[in-house]
Amino acid sequence: MEKSFEKNSFIKRTTSMLKVDFRRMFLSKFFYILLGISFVVPILILVMTTMMDGTVSVNPQTGKETIMQGFDYVWQILGSVSTAEQGGMDLVSMCNINMMYFAISALVCVFVCDDFRSGYAKNLFTVRAKKSDYVISKTLVCFVGGACMILAFILGSLIGGGVSKLSFEMIGFNLFNLICSIISKVFLVSIFVSIFLMMSVISKQKSWLAICLSLGVGMFLFMMISLVSPLDANPMHVILSGAGGILFAVGMGAISNLILRKTSLV
Amino acid sequence: MNAIEIKNLTKNFGEKQALKGLNMTVPQGSIYGFIGENGSGKSTTEKIICGLIHPSGGSVKLYGKDYTDENVRAKMGVLIESPGCFPNMTVWNNLMLQAENLSIKNPENEIRKMLKLVRMEGAAGNKYKNCSLGMKQRIGIAMALLGNPTLLVLDEPINGLDADGMRIMREVLIDVAKNGATVLVSSHILGELEKIATHYGIVRGGKMIAEMTAEELENSCRTFVKIGVSKKEIAKAVLCRKYYRVEEDENEYIRVYDDTTPEEIVTYLYGEGIVINEISTDKIGLEEYYIDLMKGKGV
Numbered sequence: 203m204e205k206s207f208e209k210n211s212f213i214k215r216t217t218s219m220l221k222v223d224f225r226r227m228f229l230s231k232f233f234y235i236l237l238g239i240s241f242v243v244p245i246l247i248l249v250m251t252t253m254m255d256g257t258v259s260v261n262p263q264t265g266k267e268t269i270m271q272g273f274d275y276v277w278q279i280l281g282s283v284s285t286a287e288q289g290g291m292d293l294v295s296m297c298n299i300n301m302m303y304f305a306i307s308a309l310v311c312v313f314v315c316d317d318f319r320s321g322y323a324k325n326l327f328t329v330r331a332k333k334s335d336y337v338i339s340k341t342l343v344c345f346v347g348g349a350c351m352i353l354a355f356i357l358g359s360l361i362g363g364g365v366s367k368l369s370f371e372m373i374g375f376n377l378f379n380l381i382c383s384i385i386s387k388v389f390l391v392s393i394f395v396s397i398f399l400m401m402s403v404i405s406k407q408k409s410w411l412a413i414c415l416s417l418g419v420g421m422f423l424f425m426m427i428s429l430v431s432p433l434d435a436n437p438m439h440v441i442l443s444g445a446g447g448i449l450f451a452v453g454m455g456a457i458s459n460l461i462l463r464k465t466s467l468v
Numbered sequence: 469m470n471a472i473e474i475k476n477l478t479k480n481f482g483e484k485q486a487l488k489g490l491n492m493t494v495p496q497g498s499i500y501g502f503i504g505e506n507g508s509g510k511s512t513t514e515k516i517i518c519g520l521i522h523p524s525g526g527s528v529k530l531y532g533k534d535y536t537d538e539n540v541r542a543k544m545g546v547l548i549e550s551p552g553c554f555p556n557m558t559v560w561n562n563l564m565l566q567a568e569n570l571s572i573k574n575p576e577n578e579i580r581k582m583l584k585l586v587r588m589e590g591a592a593g594n595k596y597k598n599c600s601l602g603m604k605q606r607i608g609i610a611m612a613l614l615g616n617p618t619l620l621v622l623d624e625p626i627n628g629l630d631a632d633g634m635r636i637m638r639e640v641l642i643d644v645a646k647n648g649a650t651v652l653v654s655s656h657i658l659g660e661l662e663k664i665a666t667h668y669g670i671v672r673g674g675k676m677i678a679e680m681t682a683e684e685l686e687n688s689c690r691t692f693v694k695i696g697v698s699k700k701e702i703a704k705a706v707l708c709r710k711y712y713r714v715e716e717d718e719n720e721y722i723r724v725y726d727d728t729t730p731e732e733i734v735t736y737l738y739g740e741g742i743v744i745n746e747i748s749t750d751k752i753g754l755e756e757y758y759i760d761l762m763k764g765k766g767v
Binding site: 467 | 469515536539541544561618621
């Protein structure tokens, strides 16, 4: 007698996978540690650079004086206006929200590689013939996690600005531009998440390798962040980063899916 | 219908050929004891059935459908090598994840039921990493049983279990099979397997060398006459003069495997002046059958 099996719809499969991943993320200490770091780092940067602002250091050999240049206003830690010079190697250009995209690589790689390292992937993939459920769920959950980190950084920046008594003046942009910039930055998370996810499914158990690969590949896209989400961003920037995010998530997701289908999962 | 039907399965790991055209038939509702030496291809076959690795060739059908069929796979329970649990999570949360993975309605009740079944009610709040090997194995079994699976694939599930754990395992698997599920279980503890298996498959060097039901095994197992004597060496030499296969077992008994009866042996030895302390007929068990098969002896 032929045995009948209940049909598993796409919605049912994806919902259950999302429940698993959200539960895992919100039960993970590592996620809260990263959130804490995202919150504390901008406070430390703003307070310390403000304290050191204007400090003169003298090179004892050449006698050349260097004046430490801190942030002029709080919003600089979230980016710069599009007319400003891009890609400088000064403190303001380096110590800003862009660093968070690298921290997100740790979140994604540890989160995904832990499935393989713990052996939980065996439970997952035995009952899931379609690997796309896994890729969709991981992308969405890591996007939410990454977005939380970006928002924690912004919150930390506001508090850090207040503590260091930096100006909240908006020069060359307004509140609407700032909101567009923040939304663009959040959308950009999906681009990085989909790349990091692909690196993680390539590396499987080896989270260190996944993080190294992610940082290496992410480096190429690092400069894009300032261009796509400047402080004077407008709805066009939001659409551009949103569309880019979706395209990357779909494209990279398809590659991740293919890797999972073609390689051994244990 | 067969729960698992494998034809000509091959798997290569680089130069090494782990499976060399393995054929296997697991009837629906059976407890299939999958036996073989280390590296014979048991785990590889089980991983292929579970979709964790891809075969190089051959076909694998589960309930008449390809092994990649998502609806069939959704009703599988698995314990391969070690339970797939997150070490820093509690036992309860690990089971909860699996319950959500399987879209189980009312997961709390189901988890409580499973924990009770494997006598782990008191350890629900423990971190998985702090559990002993036996406890971990019980958690793995509970996890595999979640969601009332139609097909259970268990790789060495008895490893690390104490006597009570083994008894629970036996009861659970017999119960699961009674309710219509199929169990594929591999183990090196053949004595335990013998108590529950309804079918056997013996694999060697990536090939199935024998497949049989428990009844067929029972019938094909050699009977022997077990003799206890004081002058063992003399008795053995005397018996060897008349019988073709005379062996000594680990308990100091002499075994005569030829087609004979205790009465005939008693008469023969009495005639030779040897006094018998004890004599009975017996059959070799699965373990001895397996060892004989591996040694290439006639069984």
